[in-house]
Amino acid sequence: MNAPTPFAENIIPLLPQPYLVFLGDTTVPGYAKTAFGLRDWARDLCVGEYSCAPDAVSAGLPAMTPAEAKAAGARSLVIGVANPGGVIPESWIVALVEALDAGLNIVSGLHARLEDIPALRKAAARSGQRLIDVRVPPENISVATGRKRSGKRLLAVGTDCALGKKYATLAIAQAFKEREINTDFRATGQTGIMISGGGMPMDAVISDFEAGAAEMLSPDAADDHWDVIEGQGSLYHPAYAAVSLGLLHGSQPDVFVVCHQPGRTHILGLPDFPLPSIEEVIDLNITLGKLTNPAIRCGGIAFNTSDLSAEEAEALMARESKRLGLPVADPIRKGPAFEALITSCLGDT
Amino acid sequence: MNAPTPFAENIIPLLPQPYLVFLGDTTVPGYAKTAFGLRDWARDLCVGEYSCAPDAVSAGLPAMTPAEAKAAGARSLVIGVANPGGVIPESWIVALVEALDAGLNIVSGLHARLEDIPALRKAAARSGQRLIDVRVPPENISVATGRKRSGKRLLAVGTDCALGKKYATLAIAQAFKEREINTDFRATGQTGIMISGGGMPMDAVISDFEAGAAEMLSPDAADDHWDVIEGQGSLYHPAYAAVSLGLLHGSQPDVFVVCHQPGRTHILGLPDFPLPSIEEVIDLNITLGKLTNPAIRCGGIAFNTSDLSAEEAEALMARESKRLGLPVADPIRKGPAFEALITSCLGDT
Numbered sequence: 001m002n003a004p005t006p007f008a009e010n011i012i013p014l015l016p017q018p019y020l021v022f023l024g025d026t027t028v029p030g031y032a033k034t035a036f037g038l039r040d041w042a043r044d045l046c047v048g049e050y051s052c053a054p055d056a057v058s059a060g061l062p063a064m065t066p067a068e069a070k071a072a073g074a075r076s077l078v079i080g081v082a083n084p085g086g087v088i089p090e091s092w093i094v095a096l097v098e099a100l101d102a103g104l105n106i107v108s109g110l111h112a113r114l115e116d117i118p119a120l121r122k123a124a125a126r127s128g129q130r131l132i133d134v135r136v137p138p139e140n141i142s143v144a145t146g147r148k149r150s151g152k153r154l155l156a157v158g159t160d161c162a163l164g165k166k167y168a169t170l171a172i173a174q175a176f177k178e179r180e181i182n183t184d185f186r187a188t189g190q191t192g193i194m195i196s197g198g199g200m201p202m203d204a205v206i207s208d209f210e211a212g213a214a215e216m217l218s219p220d221a222a223d224d225h226w227d228v229i230e231g232q233g234s235l236y237h238p239a240y241a242a243v244s245l246g247l248l249h250g251s252q253p254d255v256f257v258v259c260h261q262p263g264r265t266h267i268l269g270l271p272d273f274p275l276p277s278i279e280e281v282i283d284l285n286i287t288l289g290k291l292t293n294p295a296i297r298c299g300g301i302a303f304n305t306s307d308l309s310a311e312e313a314e315a316l317m318a319r320e321s322k323r324l325g326l327p328v329a330d331p332i333r334k335g336p337a338f339e340a341l342i343t344s345c346l347g348d349t
Numbered sequence: 350m351n352a353p354t355p356f357a358e359n360i361i362p363l364l365p366q367p368y369l370v371f372l373g374d375t376t377v378p379g380y381a382k383t384a385f386g387l388r389d390w391a392r393d394l395c396v397g398e399y400s401c402a403p404d405a406v407s408a409g410l411p412a413m414t415p416a417e418a419k420a421a422g423a424r425s426l427v428i429g430v431a432n433p434g435g436v437i438p439e440s441w442i443v444a445l446v447e448a449l450d451a452g453l454n455i456v457s458g459l460h461a462r463l464e465d466i467p468a469l470r471k472a473a474a475r476s477g478q479r480l481i482d483v484r485v486p487p488e489n490i491s492v493a494t495g496r497k498r499s500g501k502r503l504l505a506v507g508t509d510c511a512l513g514k515k516y517a518t519l520a521i522a523q524a525f526k527e528r529e530i531n532t533d534f535r536a537t538g539q540t541g542i543m544i545s546g547g548g549m550p551m552d553a554v555i556s557d558f559e560a561g562a563a564e565m566l567s568p569d570a571a572d573d574h575w576d577v578i579e580g581q582g583s584l585y586h587p588a589y590a591a592v593s594l595g596l597l598h599g600s601q602p603d604v605f606v607v608c609h610q611p612g613r614t615h616i617l618g619l620p621d622f623p624l625p626s627i628e629e630v631i632d633l634n635i636t637l638g639k640l641t642n643p644a645i646r647c648g649g650i651a652f653n654t655s656d657l658s659a660e661e662a663e664a665l666m667a668r669e670s671k672r673l674g675l676p677v678a679d680p681i682r683k684g685p686a687f688e689a690l691i692t693s694c695l696g697d698t
Contacts, residue, residue: 238493238641242591288590291590
């Protein structure tokens with residue numbers, strides 16, 4: 001990834017890189033999404049991985065102790081796993097203290113704050129290292145104004161949470177850059193912030209300032225500049241729709257891309273909430289998004305087809321594209337469908 | 350007002366009552382809305398008022414020193430004024446310290462935290478009194494589940510912010526109680542919390558937990574019990590819609606009442622944002638609200654007609670009621686239209 005443009009420093013201070021990726025004692029791959037995201041999108045920023053249990057999941061990076069990682073140039077240990085409660089279990093403390101004592105900062109995107117753990121606070125003070133919680137928003141966020149800003153913006157939205165918005169926007173930002181378009185990826189979640197080195201942890205912002213935080217994340221820019229903004233949640237999620245709406249209003253996107261995972265039938269973890277249709281998600285994002293950008297439009301659909309074979313995925317996406325009258329592509333598989341999605345988003349067609 | 354039911358203690362700890370209402374040195378009545386709200390809706394909880402300047406506004410309560418108020422049974426001094434920045438000016442400190450030394454707790458709904466002022470912290474420690482910031486949400490808020498809860502709920506929504514949702518819901522809760530319906534007023538803002546002695550400061554909750562906070566505010570209840578929930582913001586407000594949506598989803602209201610101030614043409618302070626029509630507000634609240642309560646319906650419209658004569662108001666409300674096919678009433682003026690609104694909300698018609 002390119003270095004973030006300077007104003008990102010006003011959002012989250014740039015993180016000390018490169019990283020040693022910590023996998024804790026987690027045995028469930030689903031909990032190691034941050035580690036996998038770092039491996040996939042910031043491989044050159046990861047010197048290795050470290051865990052504190054022999055059967056912990058692996059991100060396939062070279063195994064290293066904190067001291068070895070420090071010697072290899074690492075500046076921070078990044079917590080690459082999350083457990084359901086977002087807490088820091090007792091079983092990790094020895095390993096985290098070891099990292100601090102080895103001269104590494106600790107970067108965490110968990111709900112629990114590093115500063116709240118006395119053993120870490122003490123070790124950080126002793127070693128002169130920093131405890132960095134990327135979920136802690138900056139203190140100077142203003143209430144949103146709704147003022148139209150210069151430059152262009154793309155936002156990922158979803159039929160649900162946790163189905164590929166981050167990967168989709170990282171791939172779209174990369175494709176824009178490959179077309180030599182002046183582009184910034186704007187991270188809105190902890191993994192995205194770790195990957196890009198800056199951003200705004202939208203789900204940790206106080207509700208009154210949610211739209212204002214999104215305005216701050218994508219400031220005025222050159223007319224031909226694109227901010228590609230990572231999405232969060234779904235307007236159809238009974239817990240997280242407030243995050244999605246504040247992000248939509250504050251981002252005032254010119255274009256949005258609907259992210260969807262074929263086969264998902266209900267909101268993740270909530271069997272009583274059926275997944276909305278793609279058409280419903282398009283319509284509702286236009287209805288609500290036009291409050292701050294009357295010209296908002298859908299650029300296409302990003303499918304997460306990781307559960308399907310290449311042939312199945314291609315056939316499904318061709319069928320859905322025809323049905324919806326919009327490009328449908330898997331940003332990870334790339335190919336002509338993805339090129340069509342990029343072209344549609346840019347408005348060249 | 351009735352005492353809140355015990356579970357309110359899990360939300361905001363019950364405030365020590367009765368109150369001495371503090372007016373500071375404020376000379377602008379518009380800044381004393383909290384004091385006036387307490388006088389109008391919790392008169393029996395206010396033993397008197399106190400100010401620290403001879404020309405300060407009055408809420409018409411008996412003037413008392415903190416010592417006199419303490420002798421009359423007061424347990425807290427409540428800050429009843431807010432200045433534009435939400436700060437606690439230097440000029441109030443002597444009076445607030447005097448109150449603490451007289452044995453009163455201090456209750457504040459300002460943005461600035463009482464704990465951050467060393468003189469107050471010291472005086473509170475010395476006197477054994479508490480500094481209570483009602484804008485600080487509890488720490489144990491969960492992510493929303495969307496689970497349907499027992500009991501019935503009414504939520505105020507709005508064409509804009511600051512047009513009478515608190516007064517409307519207080520009046521509706523009072524009317525429900527007069528009909529001997531088991532009812533709790535559920536406060537979502539600082540003044541409402543002071544009036545009812547508990548609640549949830551929805552605009553101060555972290556976005557990820559916004560809907561969860563609303564779920565916590567109106568827990569399972571008896572089938573014939575009503576929670577009457579104070580509204581916040583508007584789905585059409587470019588800064589605060591996230592608060593309104595989280596509150597709507599988490600409240601899962603059976604009935605909502607649209608609050609509106611006739612004559613308002615644009616969102617308060619944002620001339621580029623025209624006020625939505627009442628019909629738009631009804632439609633959008635149903636569209637979004639049915640996610641967590643498919644049976645959601647509009648019970649009617651509450652007008653704030655404080656700018657109109659009684660005749661003008663009555664004629665306008667009759668006309669609007671006919672046009673919309675729903676009861677339209679001013680909850681402060683009461684009368685037959687308001688009784689029709691109550692009946693419609695209760696679903697007796």
